[in-house]
Amino acid sequence: MKIGIMSFAHVHAAGYARLLAGIPGAEVVAADPGEHSDDEVRGAMLAAEAGVYYLDDYDDLFTWGPDAVIITSENARHRADVERAAAAGAHILCEKPLATSWEDGLAIRDVVARAGVICMLAHPVRFSSAFARLQAQHRAGALGEIVAIRGANNGMLPTERAWFTDPQLAGGGALVDHIVHLADLIDALTGATPRRVTATSNRTLYPDRPVESTALTLIEYDDGMIAALDSSWSVPQKAPAWGGLRMSVLGTAGTVDVDVFGSAARGVSSDGMAVEARYGADLDAAMLGCFLEAVRTGVQPKPDVETGLRTLSVVLAAQESARTGQAVDVGNLLSP
Incomplete structure (x- = not known):
């Protein structure tokens, strides 16, 4: 091939x-x-x-x-x-x-x-074994009806490529970079359609960059479920690992916490620095x-193009909400 x-x-x-x-x-x-x-x-x-x-x-x-x-x-x-x-x-x-x-x-x-x-x-995160187990539990009815999800996909500011903080080439900052992974997992888990989005963001962590470095987003879905997502570049550059992704899923029959990149050996080096060696299957x-x-x-x-469009709709609505300070109806934003 x-x-x-x-x-x-x-x-x-x-x-x-x-x-x-x-x-x-x-x-x-x-x-x-x-x-x-x-x-x-x-x-x-x-x-x-x-x-x-x-x-x-x-x-x-x-x-x-x-x-x-x-x-x-x-x-x-x-x-x-x-x-x-x-x-x-x-x-x-x-x-x-x-x-x-x-x-x-x-x-x-x-x-x-x-x-x-x-x-x-x-x-790639939807290919993790932790997420696969979560999906299996939900399909088996162990969670009942999902009513709320809290997710965090935090990482370091991407310094390897300057375009990540270029508003034209990247389309935004931390909100764009990380919220799509969380939105994709929610899409794969529930199939629910995002209806209304409220978001806030700022440049406080990296005021010299022209895009947001922190972002919090609340999504209301068509079935009544809500999701609160943190997609910030809040991990220090000297941290032992780039960041991670965690989700807490609340259902009428139970709650499940998922730490996708939690499998790691952690310790301290001889010079007193924290070290972390992650292990597990390569999601890429x-x-x-x-x-x-x-x-x-x-x-x-x-995920296909339709999945990509649904996650993009969350990004665009969150950007509009952060800009205006108002909740944004996704359908109204995307209609001609």
């Missing part, structure tokens, strides 16, 4: 490249066009470190004829890259969020439908395996 990687902009791109390079029968080629900062390891240098072949531009990449592509470009460039890949008939795994505007999200939905290609969203590997199996079989996997 021939797999292309479009851009090394996203911090996950190098990890995907290394995993793909180790898959028997996979031919992997990356292209990372454009000018790059001297402070960022990208382009041919990063491809060499990841062990994949490199081409200078997308024209050469698509002349090579990939069966599938991984889109790891800046958020605002997802639409153009999806359109390019779909026109070539390549199946697509697109980094989250789907887009930075509702117009671009709908355009992505339409172009992949017309091209008849698979488009999957990169939400599980996600890539799901995508490649879908490419082989032609069966659309989850």
Whole structure:
């Protein structure tokens, strides 16, 4: 199978490249066009470190004829890259969020439908065993009716790539970066549709950055369930791990707490610094395996574009609420 990687902009791109390079029968080629900062390891240098072949531009990449592509470009460039890949008939795994505007999200939905290609969203957390157990418990009726969810997806400020704090290229800050993972898990667990969103955010932790570094969001769903989500870049740069994702799910028959990245050996180094070594299955590997199996079989996997649109609707409504200080009805925001 021939797999292309479009851009090394996203911090996950190098990890995907290394995993793909180790898959028997996979031919992997990356292209990372454009000018790059001297402070960022990208382009041919990063491809060499990841062990994949490199081409200078997308024209050469698509002349090579990939069966599938991984889109790891800046958020605002997802639409153009999806359109390019779909026109070539390549199946697509697109980094989250789907887009930075509702117009671009709908355009992505339409172009992949017309091209008849698979488009999957990169939400690896839903492939964790902890979340799978939560889903199984819910399907078995152990929770009863879910009435409330509290979630936190906190992390460090992404300093490896400057565009993460560029409001145009990223579409926002911490709210955009992390809320989509939580919204995706709620979507996969409950299937409920977001109805109204109230959010607040600020730049207090990193006032020199032009985007929010902390964000709290309250979501009301169509079935009456509510979710309170913290998606802040609140983990210190010197912390022993990048961050984590936790959820507490309250049902009429019980409550379950989930710590997706909680499996770790923790201690203190000889110089008194906290250390943490996490263990467990590689969620990126599980996600890539799901995508490649879908490419082989032609069966659309989850999360799909419709899932991506629902999580994008939460992001856009939260941004509008944080801007105006008012609750936002999701349907009204997205209607023509």
